[in-house]
Amino acid sequence: MSTVAEVCQLLETFAPAALAEEWDNVGLIVGDGERQVNRVMTCLTLTMDVADEAIAERADLVITHHPLPFRPMKQLTTATPEGRVLWKLIGAGVSIYSPHTALDSAGEGINYQIAEGLNLVEIEPLVPHDPADPTSTLGAGRCGAVLEPTNLARLAANTCTLLGLDHVRVVGDDQQPIARVAVACGSGGSLLAAAMDAGADALVTGEATFHTLLEARTAGVAVVLAGHYASERFALDRLAEWLAAQQVELTVWASRNERDPVRLVRK
Incomplete structure (x- = not known):
């Protein structure tokens, strides 16, 4: 059985953090490296819908392309949208990893x-x-x-x-x-x-x-x-497939609830 740290090390072989832009926030953002991992979900962005899916599907680790948090936070409370998502995932024991610009440039x-x-x-x-x-x-x-x-x-x-x-x-x-x-x-x-x-x-x-x-x-x-x-989401499906092929004991899937927040309205 893999640990959070072991899965992170594997992701490093595909998208080394050294490739990330200086302004970025990549790697293990939330979590305990020694915690065991059975179920992993990938997504483009951690929204509340995606966080709810991760918890409902018993994910131990979420790999999100866009980091959460992205910028430094002085407080972690439910008073902000990102604070509510983070608080919910932490409460459920879900770790968060982001490759972001390292995955772009790999x-x-x-x-x-x-x-x-x-x-x-x-x-x-x-x-x-x-x-x-x-x-x-x-x-x-x-x-x-x-x-x-x-x-x-x-x-x-x-x-x-x-x-x-x-x-x-x-x-x-x-x-x-x-x-x-x-x-x-x-x-x-x-x-x-x-x-x-x-x-x-x-x-x-x-x-x-x-x-x-x-x-x-x-x-x-x-x-x-x-x-x-659209220019990035497809790659998270592929990343899930790649990770599942490397660690056959893991259950890995790309978020099924995630949607583009922008939609086309025709007259």
Whole structure:
């Protein structure tokens, strides 16, 4: 039977905490490393619905992509939404682990999975973890070449297929030629400059600010916006599958109750 610490060590082999951004909060956030683990649930974000599911399904450990807490807390009380979630999970003896940007930047992490799913070749990090090592596959974002000439409309359609979406938002002309694609999951607009430096014709990301999108349009770089949730949530299903394959004695599943908080309303 595994302990919390042993499962954390295993997760480190897939997404080392050293890859996380300096501002991030990764690793074991809540819990006792010596406590035994039988049941593990993954999720993108720890909301009350997700916490209730973890407790109802008797999870011993929750692996959440987005850390909770993310910022330092002076008090842990039920007076705040995140305090209520944490208090409930602690009371039920549920540990919390977050890989966050370490999982984004891992060799086969979220950004690599998107790049591979879009059939890009010669994939490399947008921002290498070790700039002194040109062969490193670790770092923020990804960039690669398309297998055959394509355009923005086809890239958008391929993104929908990969992430199970019926729509994405785009910046650029549908027929704009695309030969090189940058990928940055989540709030990836901050990597636009790196994408341009890498010679990308398009950036596939979750979300970006309005002014970043204007900058991309001015620079002639197409943008595909899949939504923050969709650009990352699929990887938590895959992480659950990977962990279950490594530790067959564990019961591992991705949250079944988690939903994108943003929904589309048509006129």
